[in-house]
Amino acid sequence: MATVRAFRATRFARLIPDVVAPPYDVIDDTLRQELAARNPYNIVHLTLPEGGDDRYARAARLLQHWLAEGVLRQDPDPAIYRYVQRFHDPLSGGTRTRTGYFVLLHTEPYENGVVLPHEQTFPGVKEDRYRLLQATRTHLETIFGLFEDTPAFQEAIADAMWEPLAQVEGDDLPEGSFHKLERLVNPVEVSRFERAFANARVWIADGHHRYETALRYGQTYGADDSPERFVPILLVPLDDPGLVILPTHRVLAESPPGTPAEWQARLQSEFECVPVAHEAVLEQMAQHGGEAIGFVWREGAWLIRPKMYPPVQGLPDALIRLDSWVLHERIMPALGYTEPQKRYTRSAQDALESVRTGAAQAAFLLNPPPLRALQQIASAGGKMPHKSTYFHPKVLSGLILWQVGA
Template sequence: MADVRPFRGIRYAPTVVSDVGQVLCPPFDVISPEAQERYYARHPYNMIRLELGRELPDDTVLNNRYTRAARTFAEWRKEGVLRQDTVPSYYLYQQRFSYGGQSYTRTGLVARVRLEPWSARVVLPHELTLSKPKDDRLQLMRACAANFSPIMAWYEDPQARLRRLLQPYAERAEVQARDELADEHRLQPITDPQQVALIQDFFSQRQLFIADGHHRYETALSYREEIRELHHGLDPEDGANFVMMVLIDVDDPGLLVLPTHRLLAGLSAEQLQRLTPEHLGRYFQVERLEGEAGRGAALMVRLAEAGQTAPSFALLTSEGSWLLRLTEAGQARMAESGRAPAWNALDVAIAHQLLLEELLGLSAEDVRAGRYLRYTHETEEALAALPRGEAQAVLLLNPTPVRQICEVARADERMPQKSTYLYPKLASGLVIHPLW
């Protein structure tokens, strides 16, 4: 099963960067141009300069954001801004954060994980990937030979063995920093040989589920093949065989998966007519939500309650708010999809298959290209889109349970795009994984 190793991480020197919170940034795929500028201004050593550097008008093949990242990385190591740990370590990584008025603690283990092809069924995916972000990350890996941001992966630990082992390290964490959102990040190296052996043995019996970072994983596979071809072979212990991950128990109480709501626009009058009880009743039990029940927090509570008994959605149009519950007819139609039962049971798959594609007539290419859809995991933004005229219809979803995501991965299926949003993202800048 999974080959999970300690490694000699590269970290900010505390004598140079006393407040690590000032130099952290999110992973590349959630950084807007405005946020990029904010991180540049936040600190001269902010990880943004490596993770997602600026593009300049006069960029060339020899001088671009990837080559500048490589130069900066080398300079920071030479100047002592970044230092490599002397002893191979696992790193306890804990995030303490708030969402929706509730406090959470998410505990993970930073490690280097041997790359395996999807076909080996050691590391399991649940998403399809796109070529553009993979090309971007591959160019950065070629230039810098390092992982600046970790992949998030899950593992199963029904007896909570590893969670009990990790907990004491969080209380005495060497690094305790707060980011710009006031979320706390704790990092503690684990070097004790006995503990290291226990951790490595634990994972040798486990599969891993990619939670966030499919593009980075596939990029790492491509990078490994490039290095193998370049050197006409590759030693099994070469760093290019590994990628940095944060490994989290699927039952960790701090795992927070947010729903990704669908905002529909550009629909014809004929398509909008299909979003009425007469047509929706083909596959769903339709309940009109009147007054407060069809608004705000009360609506989301009602949706969550309905989701306990059947796949459910809330549909908002100019005609009103509707609660949709999948019927036996809808289940039978999903069973004809040719997909695994785990996929057919997904709220988001049902929404795409029965509502978007079958009732509205949107093609898979329409969905991929975003011709009629945009997405948000912010419920308030979704609820405001209709009165603002930013959407003709809003489809609100419940979050996908972690266990259900794992079952889809086990079935070797891929969820529809924008199915999950893991909150918060893992920080870039706590540990760098060298590919040597």
């Protein structure tokens, strides 16, 4: 099913902390300026070029300049790249390690059932990434996908000889404190690795916009199996112990219309509302096994639990049980919200503090979405609401680039 290939990556000749960055879509203007100021060769100069409509051409010229200078170099032989990432887990407080493999993935329309999405995408973001890809003919970052481990995959990696390539570490690094890159170049071992995915499906974890951009690019400029039809991806087994999904909480600028008594009256037919102290919301949510959403306003807080999950025609059961779906499709409409102004945060303490200080009027605290739910929803063709998943950490940008066809 999935077609994966080894490739000749383009990499920094000297990988140092000052040239790497988080992925483009989690960088705001302030962070972009900070990263750009660290080093004239920081990857954000390519992934988030400045300027008007000429910024894409400027990124292409800059890329060629870095290649000519030898700042970036292309590896001589096709390889599979192993990436080990060590990081702090904010949910457990411990340290985790995640291991994935950079390969090229043949892009397939979603309806083929080979590559499975779980998020909605937005046209403006895709157009921006498409114009950058057109100008540079280079995938400047990789996407992130998941696959089910198999005996064939375990056999492929069992005795593989991985050559060390680069390593960066430090507490101030983005996306983890330790990053190690290795490669596999032996043709026999590479072929065994590629064949291990012959019956695999890939679930997109991060990079839906870039995947759909790559699919469009390949369909426009390539033929089936041509280089244009491939995209670089980090593949991580679904059972990897380093897979962490953080919850994304909602912080609202307004309270629901009416009084708390009226809010409860609107909810009571379908939900239980259990009063709880602000400082106990997270603890109580954990004790309810992930089946309660925290609702906080300045004068109080509730745990909101659905009394039942009525089936919705055409939607998978895993989706209608998902916190973000229950919140946006059931709880918020029942409370009287229509299009409230809101922001998203992965910090529950940030959400609580915003309400406490009056910077926000209300907040909803969500549980981490189960990885199995993502797999089930995507497999059934469902789409989660916006900002339902946040895989932590992201794939570090600046490790791997791929010049299409080179």
